[in-house]
Amino acid sequence: MMKPWWLLLLALPAWAQDWSLDAGKSQVGFLIKQMNVPTEGGFKRFTSQVSFDPSSPEAGHFRVDVDTASIDTGSVEGDEEVRRPAWFDTAHHPRASFVARSVRRDAEGRYTASGELSIKGQSRALSVPFSLTRQGAGWQALGHFPLKRTAYGIGGGDWADVVANELDVRFKLVLLPSRSPGGSNTLGR
Numbered sequence: 001m002m003k004p005w006w007l008l009l010l011a012l013p014a015w016a017q018d019w020s021l022d023a024g025k026s027q028v029g030f031l032i033k034q035m036n037v038p039t040e041g042g043f044k045r046f047t048s049q050v051s052f053d054p055s056s057p058e059a060g061h062f063r064v065d066v067d068t069a070s071i072d073t074g075s076v077e078g079d080e081e082v083r084r085p086a087w088f089d090t091a092h093h094p095r096a097s098f099v100a101r102s103v104r105r106d107a108e109g110r111y112t113a114s115g116e117l118s119i120k121g122q123s124r125a126l127s128v129p130f131s132l133t134r135q136g137a138g139w140q141a142l143g144h145f146p147l148k149r150t151a152y153g154i155g156g157g158d159w160a161d162v163v164a165n166e167l168d169v170r171f172k173l174v175l176l177p178s179r180s181p182g183g184s185n186t187l188g189r
Helices: 005-011 076-082
Strands: 017-021 027-034 037-043 045-052 061-067 095-107 110-119 122-135 138-148 166-177 184-188
Touching: 045 166, 095 122
Parallel strands: none
Antiparallel strands: 017 045, 017 166, 027 037, 027 166, 045 061, 045 184, 061 095, 095 110, 110 122, 122 138, 138 166
């Protein structure tokens, strides 16, 4: 007996959709303590490649590349200092990248992306929890994770006692249906 054609659709894998950043609403930032005083900063330029279907997260792929020279510490002197070799060494390592190898649903609207974070030539496994909420025709991915800067060779020497080793990386990615292949988009403010 022949099965109805529409049953075949149920057996097909879910197809992830490509998404682009809403440049005016997305952010990658951090909170770190300097001399035990919380200090916020962020990055002005980053790109993303996102292919994701919230109903089938395991088929998703995420990549975020941050232009490390676009750091904004809140002061010109601070920005110049963290671009130097002891910190981000932006001349030799102009980009930090997170590439998710897998995504899992933890609860309704809650996910974890697991992959590798590469900064300054150092790569480490990282799991990033985030929430995903509907925003009009798109989605907002919102999350944060702790990071030890010395694990990536960032800072040291005289700065070891001035700037905390652990910081909190924060992100908000507003994703819209992609108009371009690959879901890539650059954020530059």
